[in-house]
Amino acid sequence: MDDPACYEIRLEEHLDERWTAWFEGLEIRHEAGETILRGEMADQPALFGVLGKVRDLGLTLISVQRVSPPTSPSSPRRE
DSSP: OOOOEEEEEEESSOOOGGGTTTTTTOEEEEETTEEEEEEEESSHHHHHHHHHHHHHTTOOEEEEEEEOOOOOTTSOOOO
8 A cells, every 4th residue: 555655746837826726735836947746645546646637737747756745843753
């Protein structure tokens, strides 16, 4: 069974924050002319669901990368 994981998806097109709900609450930000979708996904099917939405909108996918989740001072550390 897949564990939740944090992913960063880079797109060539510019998307504004109104797309957050469409992309299941992922953070949307911009860097170097790219749109970055970032957030935790429950499992691989959830990731493929988001990638399907990217495809359905005809967006240009630059990269998909599994990244470390953001840490907050109040969250327990896992070692």
